[in-house]
Amino acid sequence: WGDYVAAVVSRYRGRIHYYQLWNEPNIYPEWGERQVDPEGYTQLLCEGYQRAKEADPDVVIVSGALAPTVALTWRDLDDFVFLQRMYDAGAGACFDVLAVNDYMLWSGSTDQRLRPLNVNFSRPLYIRDIMVANGDAAKPIWISEMNSNAVPDDPDIVDIGRFGQVTPEQQARYAPLAYQRAMEEWPWVGVINFWFFKLPSDARRNESMYYFRMVEPDFTPLPVYQAMREYTANLTPTLYSGTHQENHWALHYTGDWEEAGPRGLGRYRQATASGAALRFTFDGASLTLLPGPGAGEIEVRVDGGKPEPVSLNGEPVRLTRDWRRERHTVTLTAVAGDVTVDGFIVQRPWRPSSRLILSTAALIIAAIWGLHRRRQRQ
Structure with a gap:
């Protein structure tokens, strides 16, 4: 065998x-x-x-x-x-x-x-x-x-x-x-x-x-x-809630990029020239970039809006955040330094569980009842 x-x-x-x-x-x-x-x-x-x-x-x-x-x-x-x-x-x-x-x-x-x-x-x-x-x-x-x-x-x-x-x-x-x-x-x-x-x-x-x-x-x-x-x-490739690797099918790289890093599943993408871009759609409330090693500068444009400068230092960096789940189109453009992409994290807006809602409601009712009883004694 x-x-x-x-x-x-x-x-x-x-x-x-x-x-x-x-x-x-x-x-x-x-x-x-x-x-x-x-x-x-x-x-x-x-x-x-x-x-x-x-x-x-x-x-x-x-x-x-x-x-x-x-x-x-x-x-x-x-x-x-x-x-x-x-x-x-x-x-x-x-x-x-x-x-x-x-x-x-x-x-x-x-x-x-x-x-x-x-x-x-x-x-x-x-x-x-x-x-x-x-x-x-x-x-x-x-x-x-x-x-x-x-x-x-x-x-x-x-x-x-x-x-x-x-x-x-x-x-x-x-x-x-x-x-x-x-x-x-x-x-x-x-x-x-x-x-x-x-x-x-x-x-x-x-x-x-x-x-x-x-x-x-x-x-x-x-x-x-x-x-x-x-x-x-009719399908639009999209990043939904979760962690996604740099080779996800929704990510569209243009310009000069190359694969770098350890062999196998530890690879990441690295821009080899300024102007290299990455475009994609995500569905969620927040988007976090997981860069590879090195320090660099990028510009981030969301839904065709004004480009915002973002510095990379090898640590996760949040690119956008909202309290609602929405669909957005994002463009990342390499500006200077070591611009690397190892993945993205998309998160949905926080929603309390039904157990938490019921527990909170029970505590509020208990507090109101206790306050009412206290006033009756007074």
Whole structure:
């Protein structure tokens, strides 16, 4: 296994930058039809990680995507349990990105319920909590497979309902909402892959999995294809609430910039000439720039307004702040010195929780009642 990974990564050094080591190791069919083994998979992952990095230190290693399941058997193992056992076996040092599969099997993409024994689109929130608890808050999650199953009511389909059931119109509605929700609510998700585009033939039309497709084998588009085409065509790349790296797809660099810093995920952008600019849109109440090392001067223009000078010294610097959540367009222009960009933090306006509101109201009522009783005694 290690020799195989080293051979592949060496062959494509400088051409392929991301490698995913396995898929769904927590379920029997994908683990070579053997008893699932978190510790065994961790050993495989760590061996692959080490050999890949030796062959090309710049590659990014993605863990095998965990299948969402609540099973607790030798055959299939709950993804939460499997992941924690991976961490216990030392997997935290053996991947750069954690991958999961995230399906809308029995509810839509806006289902906010968190129930560990239910498989719904919110399940990555639990995965994220496990990562944070194990010191991996800085690593992203990539969703390797996402979709809902538009299987028809056909008695010839042998496993109908295995992956839930939605209409083609529901599938077309859920997919764009899934992408939008992840962008707005999950800044730690870097990639979502729609599974899948098409099969080579209709030979598996009597199986539920066939109905995850976006187009028919002859490329006839389905409603979900049209919905995603319209969604992406009208989408404005935007930074939403969260921390975002310097290579986020919403950031548009013009002029003279270069990559700098440590290899892998520690890179940042550095302007090599004055006048180099960075333009983007963000949605939130405040925007903070995370610069790289060095001291420099930039000008910041928000929504086409007057340029404001900002000094950089390697420390986070707040560029704009408001009490409302709004969408703004920002332009950063390099003026002098070492102008570097390592990332941005977008924050929403502070909102008190319902518990805090109720507690405060209770304290006020108690204070008023106590004052009233005191006056009655007097």
